Amino acid sequence: MEFNWTLFAQYLILGVTNGALIALIALGYTLVYGIVELINFAHGEVFMMGAFLSLTAVSAFGVLSNAGWAQIALISLLALLAAMLFSGVLNWSIDRVVYRRLRSAPRLAPLIAAIGVSFILQGIGIYWKGSTTVLPPNLIPTDVRSVNILTDWLGLETRIRFRALDLAVILLTIPLLLGLSWLVYHTRTGKAMRAVAQDRGAAALMGIDVNRTIAIAFLVGGVLAGAAGFIAAYYTNTARFQMGFRYGLFAFTAAVLGGIGNLNGAVLGGLIIGLVWSMSDGFLQTYISWWGAQWTPLIIFGVLVLVMVFKPTGLLGEAVPEKV
Amino acid sequence: MADLARTQTIGGRSTSADVAAPRSRRDIVVFGAILIFLIAFPFIDQRWELRLMGALLPIGIYAVLAMGLNIVVGYAGLLDLGYAAFFAIGAYTVGFLTSPSSVFVRAGVVPPFFQQFWPALIAAFIVAAVFGVLLGAPTLRLRGDYLAIVTLGFGEIVPNFFLNAVPLTGGTRGINPIAKPPTLGPFDFGQTAQRNWYWLILGIGLVSIFIILRLYNSRLGRSWQAIREDELAAASMGINLTRTKLWAFALGASFSGFAGSLFSAAFQYVHPSQFEFTLSILVLSAVILGGIGNVYGAVIGAVLIGSFDRILAERLTVPLNALGERIGSDWLASHNVGEDRYVVFGLALVLMMLLRPGGLFPSKQRAAELQPDSEDISVQEQQDLFDVLQHDDELSDVRGGQVA
Numbered sequence: 001m002e003f004n005w006t007l008f009a010q011y012l013i014l015g016v017t018n019g020a021l022i023a024l025i026a027l028g029y030t031l032v033y034g035i036v037e038l039i040n041f042a043h044g045e046v047f048m049m050g051a052f053l054s055l056t057a058v059s060a061f062g063v064l065s066n067a068g069w070a071q072i073a074l075i076s077l078l079a080l081l082a083a084m085l086f087s088g089v090l091n092w093s094i095d096r097v098v099y100r101r102l103r104s105a106p107r108l109a110p111l112i113a114a115i116g117v118s119f120i121l122q123g124i125g126i127y128w129k130g131s132t133t134v135l136p137p138n139l140i141p142t143d144v145r146s147v148n149i150l151t152d153w154l155g156l157e158t159r160i161r162f163r164a165l166d167l168a169v170i171l172l173t174i175p176l177l178l179g180l181s182w183l184v185y186h187t188r189t190g191k192a193m194r195a196v197a198q199d200r201g202a203a204a205l206m207g208i209d210v211n212r213t214i215a216i217a218f219l220v221g222g223v224l225a226g227a228a229g230f231i232a233a234y235y236t237n238t239a240r241f242q243m244g245f246r247y248g249l250f251a252f253t254a255a256v257l258g259g260i261g262n263l264n265g266a267v268l269g270g271l272i273i274g275l276v277w278s279m280s281d282g283f284l285q286t287y288i289s290w291w292g293a294q295w296t297p298l299i300i301f302g303v304l305v306l307v308m309v310f311k312p313t314g315l316l317g318e319a320v321p322e323k324v
Numbered sequence: 325m326a327d328l329a330r331t332q333t334i335g336g337r338s339t340s341a342d343v344a345a346p347r348s349r350r351d352i353v354v355f356g357a358i359l360i361f362l363i364a365f366p367f368i369d370q371r372w373e374l375r376l377m378g379a380l381l382p383i384g385i386y387a388v389l390a391m392g393l394n395i396v397v398g399y400a401g402l403l404d405l406g407y408a409a410f411f412a413i414g415a416y417t418v419g420f421l422t423s424p425s426s427v428f429v430r431a432g433v434v435p436p437f438f439q440q441f442w443p444a445l446i447a448a449f450i451v452a453a454v455f456g457v458l459l460g461a462p463t464l465r466l467r468g469d470y471l472a473i474v475t476l477g478f479g480e481i482v483p484n485f486f487l488n489a490v491p492l493t494g495g496t497r498g499i500n501p502i503a504k505p506p507t508l509g510p511f512d513f514g515q516t517a518q519r520n521w522y523w524l525i526l527g528i529g530l531v532s533i534f535i536i537l538r539l540y541n542s543r544l545g546r547s548w549q550a551i552r553e554d555e556l557a558a559a560s561m562g563i564n565l566t567r568t569k570l571w572a573f574a575l576g577a578s579f580s581g582f583a584g585s586l587f588s589a590a591f592q593y594v595h596p597s598q599f600e601f602t603l604s605i606l607v608l609s610a611v612i613l614g615g616i617g618n619v620y621g622a623v624i625g626a627v628l629i630g631s632f633d634r635i636l637a638e639r640l641t642v643p644l645n646a647l648g649e650r651i652g653s654d655w656l657a658s659h660n661v662g663e664d665r666y667v668v669f670g671l672a673l674v675l676m677m678l679l680r681p682g683g684l685f686p687s688k689q690r691a692a693e694l695q696p697d698s699e700d701i702s703v704q705e706q707q708d709l710f711d712v713l714q715h716d717d718e719l720s721d722v723r724g725g726q727v728a
Contacts, residue, residue, distance in 0.1 A: 039469050101678055108403050109677050111469050112612065115405070116673025119605060123667030131663055245601070249480070252473070294488045301477040301484070308474045309462045 004286060009160050011283040012275070017166045017235070019274020020173040024228035025251035026258070026266040027180060028091070028221030034197045034261035035217045037107065041114035042094060044248015045121035046222050050087035050229025051239045052129055057082040058137045072140060076234070079139075080172070084226040091222025092215055099218075100211065118244070125241030133240045136233050140165070145237075169231055176227055177267060183220065184263060193217055197261070246297070250277065253304040259317020268315060273300060362526055366519040376635065377518040383630035384525035385587050390610040390626035391532050391619055392579025397608070398617035399545065400572035401552030402464070403472040405604055406479020407580055410452045412599035414581025415588040416486055416493065417448040422503030423594075427492055441503040445585045452581020453574045460573035464566055479604055487596035500593035513589075521590050528586065529623070532579070536619050539575070548572055552617075602665075606633065609672040615683030624685060629672065637662040 025047050032040045057079040094117055102110040147164045150156045184190040192213045195203040204210050232247065233239045254273040258265025280296040307314060369376050389411065396404045420426045421434050421444040428434050437443055463474045486493045493499065505513040511520045539545045547568045550558035559565050588594045606629055614625025640661045648656025676683060 037469075039473060098674060098678065105677075105681070108401075108468050108472070109681060111403065111472060112608070113674050113677040115605060115608075116670040116675075116677065119666045119670030120674065121670075123664065123670060126663045126666065249476075256473075294484075298481055298484045298488070301480045304477040305463075305474050305481070308466065308470050308477070312466065312470060 006159050007283060007286060011278045011281075013160070013162050013166055014282070015275035015278035016271065017169045017274070018277050019271035020170055021228055021231055021235070021270075022247070022251045022254050022274050022277075023267045023270025024173060024176060024224045024231075025247060026254040026270045027177075027263060028225045029252050029255040030258070030260055030263060030266040031193075031217045031221045033255070035193060036099070036103070036214055038099060038110050038114065039252070040091075040099075040218075040221070041111065041248075042117040042121055043091070043221065043225060044244035044246075044251070045118045045125070046087050046091045046094075046244070047225040047229045047232070047247060047251075048125055048239075048241065048244030049090055049121060050083040050222075050226030051233040051243065052125060052134075052229075052241075053086040053226070054079045054083040054230040054233050055129070055134065055136045055239060058139050069144075072144065075139060076230075080227060080230045083230040084223045087226025087229060088219045088223035091225065092219040095215055095218040100214075118248075122241050122244070125244075129239065129241065131241060133238050136237060136239060139234055165235060169235055172227065172231060176224060180220065180224065181263065189213070189216055249304070250300055253300055253307075255314075256304060256312075257307050257314055259314030262314070262316045265314055265316035273303070276300060276303070359530075363523070366522055377522055379631075379634035379638075381518065381521055381525060381590050382587070382634055383627060384522070384529055385583050385590070386607065386610060386630040387529055387623045387626040388525070388532055388583040388586070389580055389607045390614070390622040391529075391536055392576045392583065393607050394611050394617065394619060394622040395536065395539070395548075395579065396572050396576035397611055398622065399540065399548040399552065400569055401468075401548075402569060402572060403468060404475045404573070404576065405472050405601075405608070406459075406475035406477070406482070407576070407607055408599045408601070408603040409475075409479040409482035410456060410577040410580035411584035411587070411603065412482050412486060412596070413455050413577075414448040414452045414584030415594045415598070416499070416584075417451045417581065418444045418585040418588050419493075419499035419502055419594040421447060423499045423501060425494070425501075426499060439503060441505045441589060444503060445582065445589075448585035449578045449582045452584070453578035455581075456574040456577025457570060459577075460570045461566075464569040464573065476601070476604075479601060483596050483599040486599075493596070496596065498593050498595035499588075502588045502592050502594065504589060504592075525586065525590070533619055533623070540619075544568065544571055602669075605669055605673075606630075606665075609669045612676050612683060613672045615685040616681075618683065618685055621683050621685035625683070629669070632668055633665055637665060 025043065028043050028046070029040060032038060032043070058075060061075050061078060098113050098117055099110050102113055145163070145165055147153075149162050149164055149167060150158050150160060153164075182190075184193060192203070192208045193216065195206065195208055196210055196213045200210055203213075228247075232243070250273055251270065254269035255266045256269070257272060258267070258269030276299060277296055280291070280299050281293040284291045365380075366377060368374070389407070393404065393407050396402050396407075418441075420428050421438045422441065423429060426434075429439065438447055459475070459478050463471055466474060487495060489495075505524065507513070511517070511523070513520055513524070547558065547563045548571075550561065550563055551565060551568055555565060558568075584599075587598070607626070610625035610629040611622045612625070613628060614623065615621025638661075641659070644659060644661060645657050648654070648659065680686075
């Protein structure tokens with residue numbers, strides 16, 4: 001059978017957009033893990049809450065039936081900022097109320113508490129939007145959704161669809177990634193974060209406020225998750241209280257695959273997982289008749305287990321000897 | 325919290341509440357009274373029309389699950405988040421072996437002996453243990469939180485496989501019927517014979533408690549506790565870490581598989597949605613609520629969590645909705661208490677970790693995995709020394725009596 005390049009390119013585009021989304025969530029896991037060595041199990045739910053808030057925010061701003069590009073962009077921007085702020089503050093408060101009290105407890109105690117927080121947030125999600133799948137308000141009209149850059153704007157003769165919506169996801173993600181990189185590598189706060197990640201005790205001796213630095217890591221991770229929540233809600237046009245579990249675990253897999261604690265690794269892992277996801281969802285089916293989207297979680301969790309067992313440091317992470 | 329933990333530090337004192345069953349006469353009386361109440365409960369249920377029998381079967385099975393998870397989490401200090409996977413493996417093993425609709429039975433590859441309930445139950449026990457070893461062998465050398473995530477991944481893969489491997493498992497159709505236990509004298513185990521099922525599960529639960537208590541005091545049980553308290557020290561004392569952890573994992577898994585096979589037979593069908601992550605967390609909440617490392621705590625935790633899940637969630641909804649209509653609260657009027665399970669499980673985990681890491685009924689030597697780290701070693705050492713001095717007599721007693 002001849003290789004279907006058109007279809008491959010199509011799923012490549014989907015994979016990159018999914019990957020960008022996963023990378024945003026994965027960064028939250030990796031930031032927090034790098035600093036406090038905690039798998040913030042509730043991070044997926046912080047993302048879900050961001051998605052839910054962006055739905056509520058857009059409904060509150062009101063959607064105009066004949067909104068133009070400028071209005072859509074403005075409302076989107078406001079909803080995006082609201083979701084980022086909300087998720088950031090939420091993640092920060094979780095750390096303040098729960099994890100900080102368990103800072104000196106052994107590793108499993110905060111992890112169990114994090115699982116608990118994740119369940120509480122899912123419960124709140126049900127109270128907020130119900131236990132069924134929610135349709136977001138019609139922020140982006142269908143005709144705008146289906147604009148294909150390649151044919152409609154560039155006038156190319158192709159069957160590949162690269163929608164303005166896909167482009168928007170990538171355009172929203174890149175500045176966030178650059179911003180994070182700037183924060184971590186070019187500011188005093190970032191330096192403090194790296195110092196605390198390296199050695200908490202020594203950082204404290206150097207006059208760094210450790211708790212404040214950890215709190216900022218949670219805040220920043222939450223902000224990124226909130227942005228991802230907004231994007232996921234309007235890109236896929238669905239939201240559900242359980243969405244955080246699936247996305248969260250996929251993103252965690254991405255973080256582990258890239259090397260947990262490593263920012264570039266999270267982005268790389270996100271892209272890989274995004275590609276695996278889209279290829280497994282659609283592309284493989286053309287070659288393996290019984291394959292389908294239902295096998296995707298199996299593949300990705302398989303990757304998670306295999307990486308953890310055979311290369312726990314991931315692709316870009318470095319081996320850290322366990323402290324006794 | 326640090327103070328609370330320090331009084332319960334490690335030490336060599338093996339005078340735990342878990343040691344053997346009743347010791348004093350008072351304990352025997354209390355134990356006997358509870359036992360009689362439990363055995364007589366079906367008659368009480370009938371007399372006052374409580375209609376609790378249907379809910380008590382799953383609660384009893386949760387209790388067996390919690391006891392098994394308690395071996396893994398409480399005794400050996402390994403956090404297993406994919407416990408439901410073994411439950412699924414047990415349930416599907418019995419389904420594959422005994423159901424007339426199973427592919428294997430129709431292909432004629434299952435010997436008639438294994439198509440009966442009890443042999444299939446034992447097969448499920450063994451198959452789950454084998455899977456426990458298969459998962460545990462490569463993963464148990466991982467650090468605690470990594471192990472938790474690997475087991476979680478496994479716990480997602482297994483039900484997902486059963487859901488999607490339609491030719492094998494029937495997918496969402498599930499498998500039914502399942503073989504029933506053969507009739508024992510006046511006791512038959514049909515679907516309407518809930519009372520007999522109750523006694524069967526009660527009996528199995530009691531036998532499990534006995535086995536687990538014996539295990540806890542065995543050489544293996546002491547090795548688990550040693551590993552849980554301090555891996556490095558345990559290894560230096562000549563304990564084989566991998567093998568000891570593997571035993572905990574395999575035994576925990578086989579308990580889960582066993583419970584799964586009971587579940588499938590009691591409810592006569594196997595369906596992939598029965599084994600979701602929520603179940604793993606339900607059992608974990610039960611163990612943590614009741615008291616990590618304490619068999620009785622795990623059982624009580626399972627009864628508490630199970631009662632909410634199977635009794636309160638159903639019975640509270642109607643009165644709450646009525647109340648909501650009377651006070652004019654739309655939210656309350658249409659609220660389904662079953663939806664509160666997420667918040668309830670979550671709160672159980674978070675509050676326990678924050679306020680009472682040892683659980684409601686902590687084992688005296690509770691999991692050091694959940695105690696504050698010994699950052700301030702000098703304080704802890706002094707405290708230990710103090711404990712040793714205080715309990716010197718007791719200690720020598722124990723040395724002489726138990727630790728041979």
